[in-house]
Amino acid sequence: MEPTDSAGPARQLSQPAAPALPSAALRYAVVGASAAALGVGIVRTRIDGNALFPGGTVGWAFALLTGIIVGHLVAMGRDRWWGGTGSGASLTLAMLLLYGWVPAVLVSLAVVVLVGCARRHRWRQAMLHGAVDILGIGAASLGLAAFGTHPSVEQPWSPSTWGIAAVPAVVVSALFYLAATRTLLWYAIVPRDGGLPTVARTALIRQGLVGVALLGISPLIIVVATDLPVILPLFAVPLIALDSTLWIAHARAEEQLTDPLTGLPNRQWLLERAWTAIDDAERGGERTALVLIDLDKFRSVNDTLGHMAGDRLLLQIADRLRLALPRGAEAARLGGDEFAVLLPTCDSPTRAQRIARSLVAALSSPLSLDGLTLVLEASAGVAVYPDHASDAEGLLRRADVAMYQAKRDRSGVEVYEAKRDGNTPDRLGLLGDLRRALDAGDVELHYQPKVRFDGQVAGLEALVRWVHPQRGRVSPEDFIAIAETSGLMPQLTEYVLEMALGQIAKWRAMGLMVPVAVNVSPRDVHSPGFAGAVAARLARHGVPPGSLQLEITEHVLLEDPQRAADTLAGLTGHGVKMSLDDFGTGYSSLVHLRRLPVSELKIDRSFVARLVVDNEDAEIVRCTVDLAHSLGLLVVAEGVEDDETWERLRDLGCDAIQGWLVAAAMPPDETTAWLKLRGRTGWHRHAELEAAPAPAPTPAPAVRAVRDAR
Structure with missing residues (x-):
């Protein structure tokens, strides 16, 4: 009967608070x-x-x-x-x-x-x-x-x-x-x-x-x-x-429903509230969205300034999150530097992504702590009912997958995509099959040539191919993504290196002295002892270090720059050449280029594809070539598929090209025959029609992207 000062947990824990x-x-x-x-x-x-x-x-x-x-x-x-x-x-x-x-x-x-x-x-x-x-x-x-x-x-x-x-x-x-x-x-x-x-x-x-x-x-x-x-x-x-x-x-x-540090609701509350929102959305035929937010590199704040400072920083983050919430949205802290925002009603995944971007932007503005100005970036993942999950736990899992994808891609916000989720039953089954295929040696390497404009072969790139006994040919994009998210990537890299070095040794025995490039992931570069393991494999196969080239992306420096720099320095110290792949698609490319010990730079196919028709892409390529040459680097253009692009790249001063105009990725035997022929005559555009009995038609861009993926 007595008047109260609280509207209870149903109101205290909701953000923003409901009217009293x-x-x-x-x-x-x-x-x-x-x-x-x-x-x-x-x-x-x-x-x-x-x-x-x-x-x-x-x-x-x-x-x-x-x-x-x-x-x-x-x-x-x-x-x-x-x-x-x-x-x-x-x-x-x-x-x-x-x-x-x-x-x-x-x-x-x-x-x-x-x-x-x-x-x-x-x-x-x-x-x-x-x-x-x-x-x-x-x-x-x-x-x-x-x-x-x-x-x-x-x-x-x-x-x-x-x-x-x-x-x-x-x-x-x-x-x-x-x-x-x-x-x-x-x-x-x-x-x-x-x-x-x-x-x-x-x-x-x-x-x-x-x-x-x-x-x-x-x-x-x-x-x-x-x-x-x-x-x-x-x-x-x-x-x-x-x-x-x-x-x-x-x-x-x-x-039990409140985070003791920030006063925000906790994980248990979030799941309860998400269930309620899902039930309401189901009855009304609407959507409910969940946004999972994680602060990037927050651990370095704790390590540098101490946990007390980290707690004060989390309090500021929680306050900012409360203020940035749109009407009807509710926030919770799940633990550590991880927060969640529930959107009980949401028109579409696109709107949820837009809201997530505004929240990330609000959290990424400068903060003041103990006289220091700190800038913390955040990554967010979005999952929507019923598009991505049908229950609260599933919605939280899918948002978590999307959030880690945003962290890996440095994109800020990602909406859940089933094809990038390594935790679905289908992909878990594919993971087991991939593991067995690696053990049985059923994964193959195909090789795609890189040639200079004078027709000389500059090298080969080893690309992974897998034909599943029931599924048929599996896209490299699919199974490599599974390997990266499951912890199988180190085993796949070891397998590819072993196969590539064995093939290099065979070609050298035939008198074919051609360097081979192998792609390595950021996880490989951050693995302790990776440089020493590569050197040991080179010695075991009797392959000189200069015959192996490792292709990396700018992302290797984003997670742990110091460890990546040490690993790359160790590899170049052993004589292994480094190539920077997909240049132009990362962040702060010029800064990273200066720090990476690379000898070759590969222009991403996304710029090459529209080189002839898009002046902005042409200008990007020109500037990239000039920059690379000023640093003493060779420039290779990926995805070259027609004569006009070849001529434009030549005029811009590019050093070599790679793509369907030269040759598709080929199995080892076909590659051997191709190398023997080109070793005598070199590669010439118009001679290719005479050398190839039945050239394959140029595939659609989507097909090319899948077949050329590594």
């Missing part, structure tokens, strides 16, 4: 009905000639007990459970059973007014709770009336007159009061568009059980009030104890 009061219509209806009932009751009491409140020792004892309860409620502070059946309810019910409903209402109003005044700005909420309690008292009075009982101040319902027939009347009256107040508070305070049904139901059950215990004390209060009213104030001890037990139980339950 119900709609105006419902509020006015509850308050108006209670005022009308109170007015009718007072008028009827005066007409019947009955007093409004007992006098003498009993009246003063009840007043003193009421004062103690009020002091207790004020001292409890602002963390009260919404609509909690507390100590005041026992006192009110006892007054109702003994003296009727008007004196009970006066006790209730005394508690409401005094506590409301003590908390000042909570008077609106106090008025609502008082109105609800008046209607609950009215319901309990109707329960008594159903048994023919009409107590009043002049004619109290004394326990001395009770018999076995009084037990049902007491029980029904208490249950009517409890049910009416709980129902009204539930519909008046709990937000209809959010909350945690499971947590709320659990809280209501716990609240009801403690409420029954509190209300069960009411008959004992009546007995003492009629026989020995002087000791009535002593009932404050058990009432306050039970009321405090209810509050402590709620506080502990709420702690």
Whole structure:
């Protein structure tokens, strides 16, 4: 019955907070009905000639007990459970059973007014709770009336007159009061568009059980009030104890749903709330989105400034996240530097991605900490119901996959894509098949030539090919992505190096001295001992280091620059040549180019493909060639497929080309024949038609991308 300062976990844990009061219509209806009932009751009491409140020792004892309860409620502070059946309810019910409903209402109003005044700005909420309690008292009075009982101040319902027939009347009256107040508070305070049904139901059950215990004390209060009213104030001890037990139980339950550092909801809350949002979206035929956000390189803050500084930084991040949330969105901290934002209603994955980008931008602006200005980047993954998952746990997993994809690609935000998820049953099965294929030696290497503009062969690039016994040819994009995300990449790299070095040794025995390039992933470069392992393989196969070239991308420096630099220095120290692949698609390319010990630069096919028709791409290629030459690097253009592109690259000063115009990737035997022929005559554009009996038609760009993928 007492007013509260909290709307409960359903409201405290939602971001942004739902209004503390119900709609105006419902509020006015509850308050108006209670005022009308109170007015009718007072008028009827005066007409019947009955007093409004007992006098003498009993009246003063009840007043003193009421004062103690009020002091207790004020001292409890602002963390009260919404609509909690507390100590005041026992006192009110006892007054109702003994003296009727008007004196009970006066006790209730005394508690409401005094506590409301003590908390000042909570008077609106106090008025609502008082109105609800008046209607609950009215319901309990109707329960008594159903048994023919009409107590009043002049004619109290004394326990001395009770018999076995009084037990049902007491029980029904208490249950009517409890049910009416709980129902009204539930519909008046709990937000209809959010909350945690499971947590709320659990809280209501716990609240009801403690409420029954509190209300069960009411008959004992009546007995003492009629026989020995002087000791009535002593009932404050058990009432306050039970009321405090209810509050402590709620506080502990709420702690299980709240992050202790930031005050944001935690993972358990997020899953509960996501389930609710999914159920609502399913009924309304709408979408629900989940955005998972992780701070990049946050560990370095802890390592450099200490964990206390890291905690203060997380508090700033949490505050920024709260302020950046769009209307209706709700935020949670999952642990460490990982946060989540739930969008209960979302039009499309595109809109969810747009919101995620705005959140990432808000978190990435400069922060001030201990006199330092820090800039932390964030990565976010987006998953949408029902597009990507049908349950809360699945939505969280898919958002996690997308977030790590954003980290790997340094793209900031990624929407979940099933084809890039190594955790689907189909891809897990493919992973097992790939592992078995590597063990059985069923994965092949094909080789694609690189030639200079004078026709001389500049080298070969080893490309992985796998023909699955049931699936047929598997796209390299698919199985290499699985290897990278599953931890199988080191084994695949070892396999490719072993096959390539063995083939180089065979060609050298035939007199074919051609360098071969092998792609290595950032994970390989960051593996301890990688440079030494490569040198050991070269020695075992009897291949000079200059015959092997390793192709890397700019991404190798993004995760752990120092370890990558040490590994690359070790490789070049052993004499292995380095080539920078996909140049122009990474970040801060000029800075990284200066730091990487490479001898060759490969222009990405995305710039070469539109070289003839797009002046901007042509200018990018020209600048890249000039830059590379100024640094003493050779330049190779990838994806060359027509004469016009060949001529334009030649005019721009490119050193070599690679692509379908020269040759597709070929198995070792075909590559051997091609090398022997080109070793005598060199490569010439117009001679290719005579040398190749049936050249394959130029595939569509999408097909080329798959076949040339490594």
